[in-house]
Amino acid sequence: MRVLTARDDALLVELDDLDQAVALYESLLADPVRGVGVPVPGARTLLVPYRPSAIRAPELAAELRSRPLVRRPAAEARTVEIPVRYDGEDLAEAAALLGWSPEELVRRHTAAAWTVGFVGFAPGFAYLTGDDPELVVPRRSSPRTRVPAGSVALAGPYSGVYPRESPGGWQLVGRTDAPVWDVTRERPALMLPGDRVRFVAVTSAAESRSAVENDLRDGSGAEDDPQVVLEENRNAAGVQVVASGVVAVVQDLGRAGSEGAGVSASGALDRPSLRAANRAVGNPVDAAVVEAVGGLRLRARGPQVLAVTGAVGEIVVRPGAPRPRPGEPFALDDGDELRFAAPARGVRAYVAVRGGISVPPVLGSRATDVLAGLGPDPLRPGDLLPVGVPERGLPAVGPRAVPAPAVPAPPGTGLPAPGETTVLDIVLGPRDDWFDAAGIDLLTGQDWLVTPRSNRIGLRLDGTPLPRTPDRVGAELPSEGCVTGAIQVPPDGLPVLFLADHPLTGGYPVIGAVVAGHVPLAGQLPAGARIRFHVRDVPRPDGTTPAGGTP
CATH class of the missing domain: 3.30.1360.40 (Gyrase A; domain 2)
Structure with a gap:
């Protein structure tokens, strides 16, 4: 170990x-x-x-x-049966790669005993390992841009079922109607690490549906994923989206606790700003807010109290009215609009409404995860955001009537700007040994440019590429868990800094990670900003402290 x-x-x-x-x-x-x-x-x-x-x-x-590294007895493991119609596009090709007939591949795929090793790539996508050592096929040389939901596939020693339509490079051997991912269930992922899985060949879609319906009666399945739909309703109270700007989404502090099912926590990129906005209007600090990038306009439906923090330009609520400061609560009457100018620094603003944005939660959170497709879709003009019931005993408020609560720093100041260099503290590891000392020097000795291809999934950086050590060139790393802030280095040597909606597991080496306290700052880096990585020394698991950085 x-x-x-x-x-x-x-x-x-x-x-x-x-x-x-x-x-x-x-x-x-x-x-x-x-x-x-x-x-x-x-x-x-x-x-x-x-x-x-x-x-x-x-x-x-x-x-x-x-800890003893002993698996629980097989008799204690949960067993899942997956009905499969073996008519996949790659069935004949995969069989030929193995030197078998398609019928032999099906026989051995259904005869093998499969176990869920881990869940990653997408929510509910289980990596299954079998007990047939010869059932190993390579990935496709050219991945598909669209793999239908329910596709049963093989790649290397693994088998898996695509829970939703997505790109993919695995060999498709069949299809299933089994609901492998359903957020309406108490256990959304049909397959979790340690479960035993058996594939059962069926000859028709009707037979497959019958098997799935039996599972539903047994409580192991449910209906399709619910969609969080926001519709215009002019008679309802809340805040209505007039213009969504570059992108606007609903966020809270995320859905931590579902990582075993392949779901990252997601949530606000700048959590201190979200907490500050909620404190300003008297909400619990984890209430849902709007996270916006540029050009957002909201209209009050009924009287509302709001506050804006994060990357904020000048705030306007109505012509001639006093202009609230960032972090200060203000009132909107029915029909009033909030709009704010593009910020000079930072990229994301947070708009809290007293009572909190009350869209239906998914897996315990109202956050939008753009990679996993969980939570509300990005906001569009006409969407009406319902508002919850505020805490009792909160005072009424007009512009400047109540001072803003104390926050660690004035919101909107000290944020990064295009053309400026922001220093982010990092710790090296876990795969810094894939790079030599010169590669580490390149990581920390240059300014990295944040490119326009960045989003909530990650910041794509440009600079002098990081070369791997000669023995690692062309090597593949088995998929492993990644933290928010991880600096992953693809084969081209240009790092990707993972943000809140990153994939839970990845197969490229992570040379280091932004320390937890600097992750919110990373979430405010706009395109055109520059990053300088500074190594912070933290105690190693063996109790020593490396030399070279600063505490």
């Missing part, structure tokens, strides 16, 4: 194989460690987030090393 630093509040445990990774995952779920969050299994790793205030890295590493 190797225990590596993944961030200043996360460790990556490297094990011999997938069985050991799942065994440690099962151990932590059965006997949790105080201060440790939901672990994320990978192909032969386990990402373990923790609170440094509750447990230190060396103590956690010692606890992890003490």
Whole structure:
């Protein structure tokens, strides 16, 4: 077992194989460690987030090393049956690659005993390993841009089922109607790490639907995913979107706790600004708000109290009225509009409404996850955002009537601007050993440009590419969990800095990660800004502190 630093509040445990990774995952779920969050299994790793205030890295590493790496008995594992119509586009080609007939591939795929190793790539996408060592096929040389939902596929030693339409490079051998991902269930992912899976060949769509309906009666399935639909209703109270600007989405503090099902926490990119906006209007700090990039206009439907924080230009509520300051609560009468100019610094503004944005929660959160497709769609003109019931005893407010609450720094100041260089503290690891000293110097010794291709999933950076060590050129890294702030380096050597909607697992080496306290600053970096990475020394899992950085 190797225990590596993944961030200043996360460790990556490297094990011999997938069985050991799942065994440690099962151990932590059965006997949790105080201060440790939901672990994320990978192909032969386990990402373990923790609170440094509750447990230190060396103590956690010692606890992890003490755990027996023994899987729970097969009889205790949950078994899932997947009915499959074996008519996939790649069935004949995959069989030929194995030197088998299509019928032989189907026979061996259904005869194999499959186990869920980990869930990643997309919510509910389970990586299954089987007990047939010969059932190994390469990925397609050219990935498809569209793989239909329910496709049953093979790649390397894995099998899997695509839960929703998405791009993909696996070999498609069949289709299923089994609802492998459904947020209306208590357990949204049909398959979770440690589950046993059996594929059953069916000959018709009717037979497949019959098998699925039996599962539904047994409580293991449900209806299709609900869609959070926002419609214009001129008679309802709330705030209406007049113009959405570049992009506007609903956000809160995210849906932590679903990582085992392949769902990242998502949530606001600049969480301090979200909390400050909610405090200003008297909401709980985790209430849902609007996160906006440029040009947002909202109209009050009924009297409302709002506050704006983050990257904000001049705020206007009505011609001739006093202009509220960022972080200050203000009132809108029915029909009044809020608009604010593009900010000179930063990129994302946060608009809180007293009572909170009350769209239906999905997996316990109202946040929009653009990669996973969870929560409300990005906002459009005409959408009406319902507002919840505010806390009792809050005072009425007019412009400037109530002073803004204290916040750590004046919102909208000290944020990054295009052309300026922002220093982000990072910790190295877990895969900095894929790069030599010259590569580390390149990472920290140049300014990286934030390109316009950046979004909530990640910042794409431009600069002098980072070369891998000669022995790692062309090497593939088995999928492993990634934290928000991870600096992943694809084969072209140009880093991608993961933000809130990043994929939960990835297969490119992570050279380092932005420390947790600087992640909100990373979320405010506009295109054209520059980043300088500074290595911060944190205690290693072995108890030592590396030299070269600063604490």
